[in-house]
Amino acid sequence: QVKERGRNGLAFYQPGMLDAVRTRLSIENALRHALEEDEFELVFQPQVDSDSRPVGVEALLRWNRPGYGRVMPAEFIPVAEDSGLILPVGNWVLRTACATLSRWRHLMPGNPTLPLSVNVSPRQFFQADFVPHVLDCLGTYGLSGNHLELELTESVLLDDIVETRSKMRELAGHGIRFALDDFGTGYSSLRYLQQLPITTLKIDQSFVRELRTNDDNTAIIRSILSVAQHLGLKVVAEGVETDAQARLLDDLGCRIHQGYRYSVPIGEREFLAWIGSRGAGRQTREPATR
Numbered sequence: 001q002v003k004e005r006g007r008n009g010l011a012f013y014q015p016g017m018l019d020a021v022r023t024r025l026s027i028e029n030a031l032r033h034a035l036e037e038d039e040f041e042l043v044f045q046p047q048v049d050s051d052s053r054p055v056g057v058e059a060l061l062r063w064n065r066p067g068y069g070r071v072m073p074a075e076f077i078p079v080a081e082d083s084g085l086i087l088p089v090g091n092w093v094l095r096t097a098c099a100t101l102s103r104w105r106h107l108m109p110g111n112p113t114l115p116l117s118v119n120v121s122p123r124q125f126f127q128a129d130f131v132p133h134v135l136d137c138l139g140t141y142g143l144s145g146n147h148l149e150l151e152l153t154e155s156v157l158l159d160d161i162v163e164t165r166s167k168m169r170e171l172a173g174h175g176i177r178f179a180l181d182d183f184g185t186g187y188s189s190l191r192y193l194q195q196l197p198i199t200t201l202k203i204d205q206s207f208v209r210e211l212r213t214n215d216d217n218t219a220i221i222r223s224i225l226s227v228a229q230h231l232g233l234k235v236v237a238e239g240v241e242t243d244a245q246a247r248l249l250d251d252l253g254c255r256i257h258q259g260y261r262y263s264v265p266i267g268e269r270e271f272l273a274w275i276g277s278r279g280a281g282r283q284t285r286e287p288a289t290r
């Protein structure tokens, strides 16, 4: 509720408003020190195919704020966006993601490293030196771009399509893939799916959460899958929590899932143990568990 009030502009005084402003300022001030104090952490959530084998992994940001415990992105990403702090924070995320990938490559020699998906905020994407920064992160750790997927939201596509396209194409030229996050909730034109080097659509979890047989969500997911199939795009369903949701998605033909049903986002060590017990990629084959 803090973020909403902060964005409304302060036209009228309402009880609690001052508190909200104070909370926001306190978050902003604390965020300024969070990088130096090393308070950020990436956690990881696998994406699995219909045999429950991991085919990808998303990095998600957490803030271990002293005195507050673990703070979730919903509470601080909007503040970071508005204050511009998302730029250094976003750079930290990219650098840390690449460092992580290079560790995984050494830990699992011979194994195809799972592609790692990183969320990029619009403000970060439109930063003048975004492309060189991404390439620099990869270069520092000797990684090629095909280990990395960048998750953008549809709002990026509404901004400056010429700049968006040229940046995406340049990065795609280095093997970097792009996913459209929270797909179905924005207003982007389907035309962009064709014009931009997008490889993956992530169906927003709101469609999955209330999924029932033959409801509106089914119709929406069906049409997303159909567009994706025609354009040769991969589809990932987000927020899959229950067996029933997984089954309905499978029946619709949506086979890559991400959600609590498979794993909540977990720390690096726990994630490596999870991978170890599942077998990554095409390497090992387990009997289907769902």
Ligand code: C2E
Binding pocket: 045, 059, 060, 061, 072, 073, 074, 077, 090, 093, 119, 120, 121, 151, 181, 182, 205, 238, 239, 240, 241, 258, 259, 260, 261, 265
């Ligand atoms: P997102 O990229 O759409 O990430 C998916 C969110 O859904 C994550 O929330 C994840 O923990 C949550 N989730 C995964 N499976 C389930 C499930 O089965 N049920 C439910 N209810 N939720 C599930 P999280 O980690 O709180 O992140 C929220 C949002 O914050 C992300 O949405 C993303 O937009 C943003 N975010 C996270 N990390 C970063 C980052 O490093 N940079 C930027 N710019 N944004 C980030």
Ligand code: MG
Binding pocket: 058, 119, 151, 181
């Ligand atoms: Mg995401």
Ligand code: MG
Binding pocket: 181, 182, 202, 204, 205, 238
């Ligand atoms: Mg999402």
Ligand code: MG
Binding pocket: 181, 182
């Ligand atoms: Mg989101």
